[in-house]
Amino acid sequence: MTAPRPSLAELGRDLTRVGRGRVAAALLTPFLLAGAYVVFASLGFWFPAVGCVVALSFVTYGSVSHDLVHRCYRLPRRVNDALLTAIELLMLRSGRAYLLAHLNHHTRHPDPHDDPEAAGAHGTLWQAARSGPFFFARLWLWAVRRHPRHRPRLLAEAGAVALLAGAxxxxxxxxWTVVPAVxxxxxxLGTWVVPVITxxxxxxxxxxxxxxxxxxFRGRLARLVALDHLYHLEHHLYPAVPHQNWPELARRLDPYLDRHGVPVVRIGPGPGGAACATPRTT
Known part of the structure; x- marks a missing residue:
């Protein structure tokens, strides 16, 4: 029988806190990256321009928007929701659909029938990759069907996406210019890899x-490649912890995970985790 996992109070309430400067930097980063794309692309510097969009895709869905979904920054609800909408619109996505689908994921996982966000986990790598082009459209349609109370917001965000794409x-x-169309x-294109990665x-x-x-996941290479974001197990266990504190959460949680034989997928050398990895069979 698995012993009760440590409470956040036992692990340290400081894990749920982030300084105002770091919060401000996190919230500004998506807008700065979008602006940097416009500048670089307008000047014909396409390589850094593309890099800005790649970085923007990462820091929105997998990082800043994710923290806003869980209200990790303790902002007033209206401010939090407005920022989530604005930041996800930068990548032509619905922030409200993301919120509804992701919170449902935390409730339903590993349900193969009612967890559209993690549907890619139940098949092969090819099936997950193949679902990428319409991944966010499916999340939005699921949210519209399942949450009629949120339909006005969902429709408004979809309209904003259509307006931006049309413009x-x-x-x-x-x-006039191809910069917005590119x-x-x-x-x-950045959405295609989301079901595989997440x-x-x-x-x-x-x-x-x-x-x-x-x-x-553990290992220095894993931390480097994923920019300290491969802590999905820890996040599932403690969703109130913002992404800035995931590495420290993992460090404090390792003794508990080791005692219960939780396997480690180690990518590169480095501390953390005594158990051996179990390879994926699908």
């Missing part, structure tokens, strides 16, 4: 307990 197409067709194309890679839905249904 970008118009500027290209009119011969941005829209890059934002859309569903297939971190989840192990066949695990018998909550400790085994999400993978535990």
């Amino acid at each position: 970008a197409a118009f500027t290209a067709v009119a011969g 941005y829209v194309g890059l934002a859309y 569903a297939y890679v971190p989840h192990a839905p066949r695990g018998e307990t909550a400790l085994l249904q999400t993978r535990r």
Whole structure:
């Protein structure tokens, strides 16, 4: 029998706190990256421009927007929701659909039938990749069907996405500039890998307990490649902890995870985790 996991009070309430400066930097970063894309692309520096959109995709859905979904920054609800909408619109996505689908994921995982966000975890790598092009559209449709109370907000956000995409197409067709249209194309292409990175890679839905249904990654290379974001198990266990504190949460939680034999997927050398990795079979 698995012993009760440590409470946040036992691990340290400081894990839920982030300084105002770091919060401000996190919230400003998506807008700065979008602005940097416009500057670089307008000057013809396409390599850094593309890099800005790649970084923007990462810091929105997987980082800042994610913290806003869980209200980790303790902002007033209206401010939090407005920022979530604005930041997700930068990548032509619905912030409200993300919020509804992600909170549902925390409630339903590993349900293969009512967890559209992690559906990619239940099949093969190819199936997860193939679901990418329409991933966010499916999340939005699921939210519209399941949450009628939120339909006005969902429809308004979808309308804003359509307006932005239409304006970008118009500027290209009119011969004014292709900068917005290229941005829209890059934002859309970036969604293709989301089910692989956020569903297939971190989840192990066949695990018998909550400790085994999400993978535990450790190693310096994992931290470097994922920019300290491969802590999905820890996040599932303690969703109130903002992403800035995930590495410290993992460090404090390792003794408990080791005692319960939670396997480690180790990518590169480094501390953390005594158990051996179990390879994926699908």
